Amino acid sequence: MKCGTEKTERDEGPLPSKAPNMRTFALFLLVNIHDTISVLTGEMPLAWLGGLGELVFTALYLATIATALDERRRDTRVPLILLAALAVVTFGLALGYWTRWQMCFPLLSLATGVTLRRNPRLIGAALGALGIIYGLMAMLRADSDSTGDIVAAGWGTGLAGVVAASVLNLVESNATLRATREQLAHAAVERERLRFSRDLHDLLGHTLSVIVVKAEAVRRLGPRNPEAAFGQAADIEAVGRQALTEIREAVTGYREGSLTTELDNARSLLDASGITAEIRHSGPPLPPQTGALLGWVVREGITNVVRHSGASHCEIEVRGEPGRVHLEITDDGRGVGPAEPEAGKVTGGNGLKGLTERLAAAGGSLGSGPDGKHGFRLVAELPVDEDEEVRAA
Secondary structure, three states, X not given: OHHHXXXXXXXXXXXXXXXXXXXXXXHHHHHHHXXXXXXXXXXXXXXXXXXXXXXXXXXXXXXXXXXXXXXXXXXXXXXXXXXXXXXXXXHHHHHHHOOOOOOHHHHHHHHHHHHOOOOHHHHHHHHHHHHHHHHHHHHHOOOOOOHHHHHHHHHHHHHHHHHHHHHHHHHHHHHHHHHHHHHHHHHHHHHHHHHHHHHHHHHHHHHHHHHHHHHHHHHHHOXXXXXXXXXXXXXXXXXXXXXXXXXXXXXXXXXXXXXXHHHHHHHHHHHHOOOEEEEEEEOOOOOHHHHHHHHHHHHHHHHHHHHHHOOOEEEEEEEEEOOEEEEEEEEOOOOOOOOOOOOOOOOOOHHHHHHXXXXXXXXXXXXXXXXXXXXXXXXXXXXXXXXHHHHHO
8 A cells, every 4th residue: 555655646746845944044044153152252352243243144134034935025125125234234244353254145145045036137146246255355364375265265155145046946936837737737627527517418408308308208199109109218218328328428528419410319309399390401511520519509409499498390500601600590489588688698507608618619609599579599600610621521
């Protein structure tokens, strides 16, 4: 079990790296331990002034790091003001004591790197200038007689800030990438969930309507025409088997509707419901994706006609035009009620809303509303790619 868990963690990607925090940068204050001991033992001239300067430096250093790491304040002027004050105290200690408090410069470099890490040009100029100034000061000190030590001092001072900025930027970039990956994964799950809910709604809504209509036909025909009732019962069995297949396809993501199949199913359902069907289909063959989308429209539209309209006549027209296909479903039923929808708006339940989103994603549109005083009209339009249309032919 343990090995399997470890393998899963490796497969999911690297574990989140721990970002340097306030405690990490506070530990660097130990580089001043030698001068601190000199203050405490009284070996340093004007030890009280040096101790006061160290306290001010420490407070400014910690405040600068804290505000620069704080997401709410790092983009304000507060870290810059604190960094400027820290630089003044650093140069004051170094110039006042000359050979003391030299390790404040690497600490100033660290604070500069943390504060300016989001501004590559400014941080390069600031750390470069700080390294050069510290190198010059080391050269002027009486105890400095090695050119290599002077260069190393200046180089190390500037490099401290560069390393701090690079590490923080790397950690923050990794955190942003992880957050983005989680958001993308969540969005993918939501899209798949939405696709599945739409497919399931369209499949079950239509199929259950067919089963209900044919079951009613069996009940009506049973006493007086058993043979016709048996035929309707066989249709119910066939519809149920087809629904199982379609649900499996929807679950696996391979559900592809067919406009021709849905038109045939629509005629059969309308006839079984006692609704006169008139279907007209003109134009060149449609690409599979366009036909599948229109098939969903036919399925949902006819389901609504059978379940809600109370119509006696329904017309379905598919008209292919250059670069576009037009589908219209009209009936003479009760329509949508007394309240008329706004222009361009789709009325109806979740099925029509889902279809509107599907067609909009493909560059098409779906509109519905009353057809005159009575009845209801559903209109769908989709663009047709000419190359795909030629391949479909």
